[in-house]
Amino acid sequence: MSELDKDKSCGVYFGQLLGMADHLTFTLAKHGYKAYKYVPYGPIDEVVPYLIRRTQENSAILGSPGVQLERRMVGQELVRRLRPF
Numbered sequence: 001m002s003e004l005d006k007d008k009s010c011g012v013y014f015g016q017l018l019g020m021a022d023h024l025t026f027t028l029a030k031h032g033y034k035a036y037k038y039v040p041y042g043p044i045d046e047v048v049p050y051l052i053r054r055t056q057e058n059s060a061i062l063g064s065p066g067v068q069l070e071r072r073m074v075g076q077e078l079v080r081r082l083r084p085f
Helices: 022-030 044-061 065-082
Strands: 013-017 034-038
Touching: 013 022, 022 034, 022 065
Parallel strands: 013 034
Antiparallel strands: none
16 A cells, blocks of 8 residues: 555455455454455355355465464364363
8 A cells, every 4th residue: 555655544445255364354454454354145056156266266375374374273263162161
């Protein structure tokens, strides 16, 4: 944004599919940017192909350090929630 000489409050928002690249959302928020998550809805025969396309587009980054960190975070949260009190 600074390269475009735009302030963080200029009305630019980042939208992401819920459950995809949450580590990017955290990073954007940490740096003061606005981000939102969206959930597609509608007839199953329209939603599933859309979700499959998004998954295929994002499969190239599955081995990236950010995704590995996110997997670790999800794993830690699962253990925390499932651990007996």
